[in-house]
Amino acid sequence: MTKSAVFALGLAAATALTTPAFADKLDDVIASGTLRCAVVLDFPPMGSRDENNNPIGFDVDYCNDLAKALGVTAEIVETPFPERIPALMSGRVDVGVASTSDTLERAKTVGMTIPYFAFEMAVTANDKSGIKSFEDMKGKTVGATAGTFEAIALEKSVKEWGTGEFRPYQTQADVFLALSQGQIDATVSTSTVAQSNVKSGKFAGISVVGKAPYDIDYVALFTNREEYGFINYLNLFVNQQVRTGRYKELYEKWVGGPAPDLSVPGVYR
Amino acid sequence: MFNYSFHWNQAFKALPQMLDGALVTLQIAILSMIIGMGLAIALTLFRLSGNRILGGLATGWVEIARNTPALFQIYMAHFGLGSFGIHLSPFTSLLVGIAFNNAGYLAENFRGALKAIPETQTRAARSLGMSPMQAFRYVVMPQMLRIAFLPATNQMVWAILMTSLGVTVGMNTDLAGVTQALNAVSFRTFEFFALAAVIYYVIAKVVTLAARLFAARMFRY
Numbered sequence: 259m260t261k262s263a264v265f266a267l268g269l270a271a272a273t274a275l276t277t278p279a280f281a282d283k284l285d286d287v288i289a290s291g292t293l294r295c296a297v298v299l300d301f302p303p304m305g306s307r308d309e310n311n312n313p314i315g316f317d318v319d320y321c322n323d324l325a326k327a328l329g330v331t332a333e334i335v336e337t338p339f340p341e342r343i344p345a346l347m348s349g350r351v352d353v354g355v356a357s358t359s360d361t362l363e364r365a366k367t368v369g370m371t372i373p374y375f376a377f378e379m380a381v382t383a384n385d386k387s388g389i390k391s392f393e394d395m396k397g398k399t400v401g402a403t404a405g406t407f408e409a410i411a412l413e414k415s416v417k418e419w420g421t422g423e424f425r426p427y428q429t430q431a432d433v434f435l436a437l438s439q440g441q442i443d444a445t446v447s448t449s450t451v452a453q454s455n456v457k458s459g460k461f462a463g464i465s466v467v468g469k470a471p472y473d474i475d476y477v478a479l480f481t482n483r484e485e486y487g488f489i490n491y492l493n494l495f496v497n498q499q500v501r502t503g504r505y506k507e508l509y510e511k512w513v514g515g516p517a518p519d520l521s522v523p524g525v526y527r
Numbered sequence: 528m529f530n531y532s533f534h535w536n537q538a539f540k541a542l543p544q545m546l547d548g549a550l551v552t553l554q555i556a557i558l559s560m561i562i563g564m565g566l567a568i569a570l571t572l573f574r575l576s577g578n579r580i581l582g583g584l585a586t587g588w589v590e591i592a593r594n595t596p597a598l599f600q601i602y603m604a605h606f607g608l609g610s611f612g613i614h615l616s617p618f619t620s621l622l623v624g625i626a627f628n629n630a631g632y633l634a635e636n637f638r639g640a641l642k643a644i645p646e647t648q649t650r651a652a653r654s655l656g657m658s659p660m661q662a663f664r665y666v667v668m669p670q671m672l673r674i675a676f677l678p679a680t681n682q683m684v685w686a687i688l689m690t691s692l693g694v695t696v697g698m699n700t701d702l703a704g705v706t707q708a709l710n711a712v713s714f715r716t717f718e719f720f721a722l723a724a725v726i727y728y729v730i731a732k733v734v735t736l737a738a739r740l741f742a743a744r745m746f747r748y
């Protein structure tokens with residue numbers, strides 16, 4: 259053996275020893291046997307708890323489907339809206355199935371998949387407030403759940419109107435409690451949440467009065483920004499959910515009616 | 528595992544907004560201390576009065592204020608009163624909640640301070656012809672306030688930190704509220720909260736130092 263051949267062999271051996279096998283998040287999840295999903299359980303029908311305190315909802319089922327596809331068990335980690343990012347960054351969850359709007363501002367921080375659900379925004383008003391449409395909200399005291407797409411949009415509207423007051427509450431339940439007490443006159447929420455809260459009968463004296471003229475709120479799954487392998491898998495998973503009709507099935511189960519289109523005409527993603 | 532790259536410039540860009548929030552925080556804390564101080568003196572008088580109803584009221588207040596979480600007190604001021612049709616704005620709810628809490632703790636501070644003042648002083652004042660109210664006002668209260676001053680600055684710091692609970696009742700103009708709103712838009716959680724923590728720390732530290740300087744000047748013998 260020549261000197262250089264020995265050297266090359268040694269170099270190869272050294273590289274093999276020092277380069278760790280690269281395991282990304284997808285590997286980690288499969289190896290650990292558990293998929294930990296951040297789900298907001300204060301957001302029916304996407305996430306809530308049944309009488310036995312078990313998590314239920316569209317997002318819960320979606321997480322279970324994803325875990326099944328990965329061949330692991332799902333663990334639902336209850337995560338309020340403002341805690342989604344800390345939960346991901348501190349490694350308490352692997353993926354967010356938490357009705358997260360895919361804004362460009364947020365995509366600077368986390369990695370978003372293609373949309374897996376779409377919301378339309380509805381105005382719910384206290385019956386005594388006399389609000390009959392979105393425009394009537396001008397000058398009134400309005401509120402929404404802190405940290406949501408609609409809260410950001412509504413706060414902006416209030417600023418543009420220049421009159422009235424905006425109040426962000428920590429949970430969806432607090433918003434509807436404040437609304438039914440008359441502390442706020444109206445709220446903008448996803449139409450699914452609005453319908454489900456009005457129907458629940460827990461909040462007296464409120465009704466859905468119309469649509470809010472905001473963009474359709476596309477929501478995405480999210481994970482760490484640099485986990486391309488995992489994001490790639492999640493994108494395919496979202497695609498397959500629609501392709502196999504499971505998306506429609508889940509929509510029918512938790513919301514009802516025709517499932518909204520998840521693609522935007524005229525552009526690639 | 529902590530996997531996060533910091534974008535500090537985004538947080539520093541929002542610094543003016545956060546400092547505006549800090550002003551509101553300070554405003555609420557100061558107002559709540561002034562109101563709380565007044566209420567605490569009243570509660571102390573009620574307890575000294577020997578009147579059963581007033582004394583009971585004062586004891587009940589102190590018990591609830593000291594033995595329930597401030598979060599609960601603020602939540603009750605907003606949603607609790609709200610269910611009776613009394614609607615306080617988030618600002619007022621927060622102020623009422625913290626003032627209620629302050630009054631309870633300060634009344635206890637005052638009680639401790641009173642114990643340190645020999646009762647013979649009251650008797651001496653009374654024998655000079657002062658009414659019980661005069662004796663309290665001119666002899667006991669100045670000493671009581673002096674002894675209770677430094678413990679009261681603790682409560683002031685506590686009041687500043689308690690304002691962060693306002694987010695639970697829809698407060699969005701104080702430091703915690705502004706921070707939450709910024710976080711919701713950008714998801715830069717760690718930068719904004721770290722910055723907010725620093726601002727809270729600085730405010731609390733400045734208040735403590737100012738109070739110490741004030742005490743050193745005022746309470747010289």
